Amino acid sequence: MRVILAEDSVLLREGLARLLGDADIEVTHAVGDADALLAAVDTQPPDVVVTDIRMPPTFTDEGLTAALTIRARHPNVAVLVLSQYLEAAYAERLLRHSATGAGYLLKDRVNDVTTLCDAIIRVARGESVTDPEVIRTLVARPRLDNPLDRLTHREREVLALMAQGWSNQGIGDRLFLSAKTVEGHVGSIMTRLRIADSREENRRVLAVIRYLRS
Amino acid sequence: MTPASSDGETTSAATSTPRVIVAVGAVIMRHRWRRTRAVRYVIAPVLWAAGPVVAYLVTREVADDFVTLSPTGARIVYQFLPAGLAVWPLVFLVGLLRTRLDYARVGALLPQLAGPVAPGRVRDALAATLHDPRLELLYWSPITDGYVDLDGHPREPVASSGRTVAPIGGEGGPLAVMLVDEIVLQEPALLQAAGAMARLALENERLQAEVRSQLVELRSTTARLVEAGQDARQRIERDLHDGAQQRLLALSMTLGQARARAGDGAADPRLRGFLDHAAADLQQAITELRELARGIHPMLLTQEGPGVRADGAGRAGAAAGRDQRTIPTLPRHRRVHHVLLRLRGGDQRRPARRRVGRARPGHRHGDEMTVRVRDDGVGGANPTTTGGSGLPGMRDRAVALGGRMTVTSPTGGGTAIVARLPCG
Numbered sequence: 001m002r003v004i005l006a007e008d009s010v011l012l013r014e015g016l017a018r019l020l021g022d023a024d025i026e027v028t029h030a031v032g033d034a035d036a037l038l039a040a041v042d043t044q045p046p047d048v049v050v051t052d053i054r055m056p057p058t059f060t061d062e063g064l065t066a067a068l069t070i071r072a073r074h075p076n077v078a079v080l081v082l083s084q085y086l087e088a089a090y091a092e093r094l095l096r097h098s099a100t101g102a103g104y105l106l107k108d109r110v111n112d113v114t115t116l117c118d119a120i121i122r123v124a125r126g127e128s129v130t131d132p133e134v135i136r137t138l139v140a141r142p143r144l145d146n147p148l149d150r151l152t153h154r155e156r157e158v159l160a161l162m163a164q165g166w167s168n169q170g171i172g173d174r175l176f177l178s179a180k181t182v183e184g185h186v187g188s189i190m191t192r193l194r195i196a197d198s199r200e201e202n203r204r205v206l207a208v209i210r211y212l213r214s
Numbered sequence: 215m216t217p218a219s220s221d222g223e224t225t226s227a228a229t230s231t232p233r234v235i236v237a238v239g240a241v242i243m244r245h246r247w248r249r250t251r252a253v254r255y256v257i258a259p260v261l262w263a264a265g266p267v268v269a270y271l272v273t274r275e276v277a278d279d280f281v282t283l284s285p286t287g288a289r290i291v292y293q294f295l296p297a298g299l300a301v302w303p304l305v306f307l308v309g310l311l312r313t314r315l316d317y318a319r320v321g322a323l324l325p326q327l328a329g330p331v332a333p334g335r336v337r338d339a340l341a342a343t344l345h346d347p348r349l350e351l352l353y354w355s356p357i358t359d360g361y362v363d364l365d366g367h368p369r370e371p372v373a374s375s376g377r378t379v380a381p382i383g384g385e386g387g388p389l390a391v392m393l394v395d396e397i398v399l400q401e402p403a404l405l406q407a408a409g410a411m412a413r414l415a416l417e418n419e420r421l422q423a424e425v426r427s428q429l430v431e432l433r434s435t436t437a438r439l440v441e442a443g444q445d446a447r448q449r450i451e452r453d454l455h456d457g458a459q460q461r462l463l464a465l466s467m468t469l470g471q472a473r474a475r476a477g478d479g480a481a482d483p484r485l486r487g488f489l490d491h492a493a494a495d496l497q498q499a500i501t502e503l504r505e506l507a508r509g510i511h512p513m514l515l516t517q518e519g520p521g522v523r524a525d526g527a528g529r530a531g532a533a534a535g536r537d538q539r540t541i542p543t544l545p546r547h548r549r550v551h552h553v554l555l556r557l558r559g560g561d562q563r564r565p566a567r568r569r570v571g572r573a574r575p576g577h578r579h580g581d582e583m584t585v586r587v588r589d590d591g592v593g594g595a596n597p598t599t600t601g602g603s604g605l606p607g608m609r610d611r612a613v614a615l616g617g618r619m620t621v622t623s624p625t626g627g628g629t630a631i632v633a634r635l636p637c638g
Contacts, residue, residue, distance in 0.1 A: 015468065054455065110470070111463075
């Protein structure tokens with residue numbers, strides 16, 4: 001597994017490179033800005049790009065823009081975006097066109113090697129990853145007319161996991177349910193939220209996020 | 215008396231009388247133009263009335279000698295023309311009346327000049343009152359420290375032939391000067407009255423201009439303060455992001471590796487406990503710092519523009535569909551955005567107290583954008599007192615931008631905020 005890392009903070013960049021190296025993930029390039037990232041990816045496309053969102057020169061969303069460029073230029077390169085802040089807007093921008101092989105994680109996750117590496121592996125496999133915290137805030141959002149009120153407690157749990165990108169099997173493993181039962185819950189959720197059903201998992205994520213944000 | 219001599223005498227009388235009359239007429243005309251307006255008004259009608267009399271005298275003198283008048287002509291000359299003499303006192307009265315009417319006209323100016331006065335209106339009013347269409351009014355300009363004309367061009371008030379400079383002074387210094395026919399100097403009372411009226415109007419105009427300029431100044435000062443505060447917040451957020459936050463994340467990463475190395479605690483349960491504890495505390499610190507930085511300056515604001523809307527516990531997400539279509543041309547001015555975001559986010563620190571309701575996308579009418587936010591909370595929010603609601607800050611921002619914000623919040627009845635912001 002080859003990874004290109006983009007992070008402007010030297011401290012974090014080196015720490016991340018070391019951490020991934022320890023987890024047997026080869027970091028081919030570790031760069032400090034979006035231009036260097038794009039150049040590195042063009043030269044030697046990796047399996048996964050892990051990038052920070054805020055980078056020089058304007059320190060706004062260079063990393064995210066670069067990630068979208070990479071997705072357009074190199075469809076086979078997966079991207080995992082690390083965000084300092086919990087902004088569903090970023091997640092949606094990243095996943096809007098295609099959620100295949102793309103992920104959005106809070107930077108806090110660097111404290112958990114397993115979660116981080118797991119996310120990298122999942123996006124490399126073409127799955128989509130959304131930080132559970134993003135989903136949690138979206139679900140917990142107080143609204144006058146909350147469509148989630150129509151769901152049962154169990155269905156909400158399923159929805160939250162579904163929104164994180166888990167398959168029915170994955171959801172079943174976490175909730176100690178059979179995949180068949182989960183499938184039933186998913187169908188019920190889609191019906192109650194009036195979302196057109198889709199087998200494709202990342203489309204489910206998008207549908208959920210979009211619905212929650214509407 | 216021989217016919218010849220009689221003829222000669224008659225001829226002499228006939229030629230000398232018109233000469234005298236013409237001379238008298240010339241003197242009168244000269245006087246007429248040199249006399250004051252009052253005299254002109256009073257005398258002029260008299261003089262006009264004298265015309266027929268003179269004509270009568272001349273005709274009689276000349277006709278007697280050289281022309282044989284027809285019976286009709288003679289009747290006119292001898293009977294009707296003397297009647298003109300009777301009109302004389304009457305026209306004298308009319309002249310006096312016209313003078314009085316001028317004063318009355320000054321009084322009538324008052325209501326016209328009391329309200330906001332269009333530029334040039336004062337001059338026109340003065341010109342009409344003083345019967346001088348050529349009257350010029352020069353305004354005092356404190357900026358150029360001199361007089362300027364209506365178009366703002368500097369002009370030196372100089373008296374020229376037949377024209378005089380009449381100053382109009384206010385309490386706070388010179389206001390204006392009139393360049394006017396010097397004849398008005400002969401009527402100081404009329405000049406004074408007209409000047410007083412003009413002063414009233416000009417003073418009024420000046421005070422209005424002063425208030426306006428103070429308001430503009432105040433608004434721009436407030437805007438600068440808000441802007442400066444905004445910049446400072448952004449700088450602090452940036453410093454936090456680049457400094458403490460990255461360092462804590464790096465620390466958290468190292469600690470994570472240490473925990474992974476420590477395994478499940480089989481070797482040293484207490485060490486594992488310490489590490490877990492440290493990790494939990496560190497995560498708490500990171501979360502708190504992130505919330506703090508975000509509260510100081512929402513990063514999304516700089517990037518997403520006004521389409522952002524509140525979700526979750528006040529988190530902002532990008533706008534989808536409807537919002538972006540509604541506000542396509544709003545200039546990406548971050549001060550406006552900040553107000554919008556704050557409005558749409560509602561009070562983020564007290565989600566339990568205030569549930570953010572329908573934050574409707576901004577509606578733009580001309581150069582103004584209206585944003586409405588409504589919740590179904592406990593109400594009773596007071597936009598004028600500081601008490602953590604953030605409403606005064608929002609309102610200050612709205613006002614600093616030249617907009618306004620109203621809050622309707624009956625106790626127990628939820629809170630509705632309407633902000634109107636200029637966005638031209």
